[in-house]
Amino acid sequence: MDEKVEERIPRNFITDIIDEDLKNGRTQSVATRFPPEPNGYLHIGHAKSICLNFGLARDYNGTCNLRFDDTNPEKEDMEYIKSIENDVKWLGFNWSGAIRHSSDYFEMLFGFAMELIQKGLAYVDESTPEQIKNMRGTLKEPGVNSPYRDRSVEENARLFQDMRDGKFKEGEACLRAKIDMASPFMCMRDPVIYRVRYAAHAMTGDKWCIYPMYDFTHCISDAIENITHSICTLEFQDNRRLYDWVLDNISIKARPHQYEMSRLNLEYSITSKRKLNLLVDKGVVDGWDDPRLTTISGLRRRGYTPASIREFCRRIGVTKQENTIEMSALESCIREDLNVNAPRAMAVLRPLKLIIENYGQEGVEATSFEVPNHPDHPEMGTRCISFSKEIYIDEADFREEANKQYKRLKLGHEVRLRHGYIIKAISCDKDENGRVVCVHAEAVPHSAGADVEGHKPKGVIHFVDANNCFRTDVYLYSRLFKEPNPAAFDDFLSTVDENSLEIIKDAALELSLKDAVVGQSFQFEREGYFCVDSKHFKPSQPVFNLTVALRETKKVVA
Numbered sequence: 001m002d003e004k005v006e007e008r009i010p011r012n013f014i015t016d017i018i019d020e021d022l023k024n025g026r027t028q029s030v031a032t033r034f035p036p037e038p039n040g041y042l043h044i045g046h047a048k049s050i051c052l053n054f055g056l057a058r059d060y061n062g063t064c065n066l067r068f069d070d071t072n073p074e075k076e077d078m079e080y081i082k083s084i085e086n087d088v089k090w091l092g093f094n095w096s097g098a099i100r101h102s103s104d105y106f107e108m109l110f111g112f113a114m115e116l117i118q119k120g121l122a123y124v125d126e127s128t129p130e131q132i133k134n135m136r137g138t139l140k141e142p143g144v145n146s147p148y149r150d151r152s153v154e155e156n157a158r159l160f161q162d163m164r165d166g167k168f169k170e171g172e173a174c175l176r177a178k179i180d181m182a183s184p185f186m187c188m189r190d191p192v193i194y195r196v197r198y199a200a201h202a203m204t205g206d207k208w209c210i211y212p213m214y215d216f217t218h219c220i221s222d223a224i225e226n227i228t229h230s231i232c233t234l235e236f237q238d239n240r241r242l243y244d245w246v247l248d249n250i251s252i253k254a255r256p257h258q259y260e261m262s263r264l265n266l267e268y269s270i271t272s273k274r275k276l277n278l279l280v281d282k283g284v285v286d287g288w289d290d291p292r293l294t295t296i297s298g299l300r301r302r303g304y305t306p307a308s309i310r311e312f313c314r315r316i317g318v319t320k321q322e323n324t325i326e327m328s329a330l331e332s333c334i335r336e337d338l339n340v341n342a343p344r345a346m347a348v349l350r351p352l353k354l355i356i357e358n359y360g361q362e363g364v365e366a367t368s369f370e371v372p373n374h375p376d377h378p379e380m381g382t383r384c385i386s387f388s389k390e391i392y393i394d395e396a397d398f399r400e401e402a403n404k405q406y407k408r409l410k411l412g413h414e415v416r417l418r419h420g421y422i423i424k425a426i427s428c429d430k431d432e433n434g435r436v437v438c439v440h441a442e443a444v445p446h447s448a449g450a451d452v453e454g455h456k457p458k459g460v461i462h463f464v465d466a467n468n469c470f471r472t473d474v475y476l477y478s479r480l481f482k483e484p485n486p487a488a489f490d491d492f493l494s495t496v497d498e499n500s501l502e503i504i505k506d507a508a509l510e511l512s513l514k515d516a517v518v519g520q521s522f523q524f525e526r527e528g529y530f531c532v533d534s535k536h537f538k539p540s541q542p543v544f545n546l547t548v549a550l551r552e553t554k555k556v557v558a
């Protein structure tokens with residue numbers, strides 16, 4: 001995928017809203033934000049939100065802030081903060097100005113909470129969390145007012161200050177908005193807006209022992225940053241009432257609006273940080289960047305390019321319809337990208353020795369072939385691949401006998417070596433278990449890269465020079481889950497496919513691949529697209545990860 005291709009966000013209901021807002025003057029410019037909670041690594045669902053928020057800013061000449069929604073000190077971590085910054089940049093986006101944190105606004109948020117108290121719109125509740133839960137009612141039954149609901153403004157102000165000053169233990173008191181315990185929207189039944197937590201915070205350390213809740217924090221942070229369009233996922237539809245209620249009742253000028261879109265659900269994929277964390281903690285996967293995970297870091301290690309992920313997000317679009325996207329939609333994006341951009345190379349994953357018995361005779365003397373790096377892109381140059389009497393072909397490309405459908409090498413038949421000679425299999429050697437260990441063949445003289453009268457091989461197989469190649473490991477990945485919707489299982493870990501990683505030891509690769517470095521991808525001809533693994537990287541000893549097979553249905557190894 002060319003970086004210059006059209007990346008404008010296709011029209012959707014949010015661009016319609018923005019166009020309308022700009023037309024009727026509700027806003028003069030567009031300001032969005034991406035607000036991750038730093039409690040895990042970013043995943044493909046976040047990429048959808050990133051591409052939308054940063055993309056809108058790009059398309060409308062606006063701004064997009066990166067804001068860490070860090071109101072939950074126990075779960076947040078510097079490691080996550082760094083990984084999120086890195087992933088957003090890697091995807092190709094720049095945030096406007098400095099990185100923001102909800103915690104930058106803790107002092108202001110405290111002030112706005114005091115303002116609600118002064119207006120008689122918030123109270124300190126000393127009920128236990130259990131009691132608060134029991135008083136909330138149900139969707140059918142209204143809730144019950146807390147006995148602390150009608151405290152005086154002065155008492156509430158004093159007690160809220162006491163909360164801040166550490167005079168309450170966790171769970172002994174909280175601050176609640178005074179809205180309506182009979183509201184049909186549960187989130188409006190006097191939601192808790194501050195709670196006591198004695199936990200050190202990644203940014204503010206021990207300064208605070210009360211922390212604001214998401215619903216109170218998010219809308220105010222948006223207003224402080226003059227966000228115009230605050231986009232979140234559909235689960236927050238009801239919470240929009242609370243978003244608006246808070247902003248209606250505090251003295252802040254800016255008036256952001258919240259819009260909800262459906263979240264990205266992807267087949268065979270987990271996009272819950274809690275569940276991803278479980279996979280990492282239990283050692284089911286090799287960290288947050290395991291190439292089988294659809295985390296941004298996992299996709300990167302798998303060989304996905306930023307452009308391919310952006311293209312995927314462009315294709316899935318932005319709607320309010322809940323749906324599940326097929327994994328093949330994501331795979332097509334990287335396959336199309338690498339088909340155009342990845343140089344070709346030859347790699348024999350399961351080497352079987354083949355001896356060319358007439359090598360050295362007239363017309364069968366080549367010691368190398370000059371081959372194009374890409375069949376459609378001469379500007380990508382050529383390279384020399386070595387050739388000699390002994391080569392490796394893939395085990396799957398030879399059979400003693402096979403029917404007509406089998407277009408590869410069989411005894412007594414001819415096949416063309418990719419970029420090389422036509423060869424005919426004469427005989428084979430077997431070990432004591434009957435397994436073929438060596439094939440003897442003869443090459444058709446003068447057939448390297450040329451047609452020879454009377455020889456019309458049906459198939460082409462790839463090879464590497466057995467005397468001049470690079471041996472290394474290749475990691476073949478398939479889907480991590482056996483079920484398309486692992487999240488639907490109570491025990492989603494039971495749907496993990498234990499065979500989703502196959503490590504091929506000692507594959508035989510053409511020598512040029514020895515110098516491959518992290519960030520490089522290749523099409524291993526007839527096998528698939530592969531990239532240099534970043535975790536196991538050593539100079540001159542790269543190991544390779546399967547990114548994606550050449551075609552949707554083809555198994556990588558027959």
Ligand code: ATP
Nearest residue numbers: 035036037045046048049232233263264271272273
């Ligand atoms: P998780 O359930 O994995 O913790 P989250 O929604 O709590 O996800 P946040 O870090 O709060 O994760 O998300 C940051 C932004 O990314 C939010 O605006 C959120 O709406 C958006 N987002 C998260 N997951 C998805 C998804 N699957 N599809 C689209 N947007 C998403």
Ligand code: MG
Nearest residue numbers: 036037069214
């Ligand atoms: Mg969240």
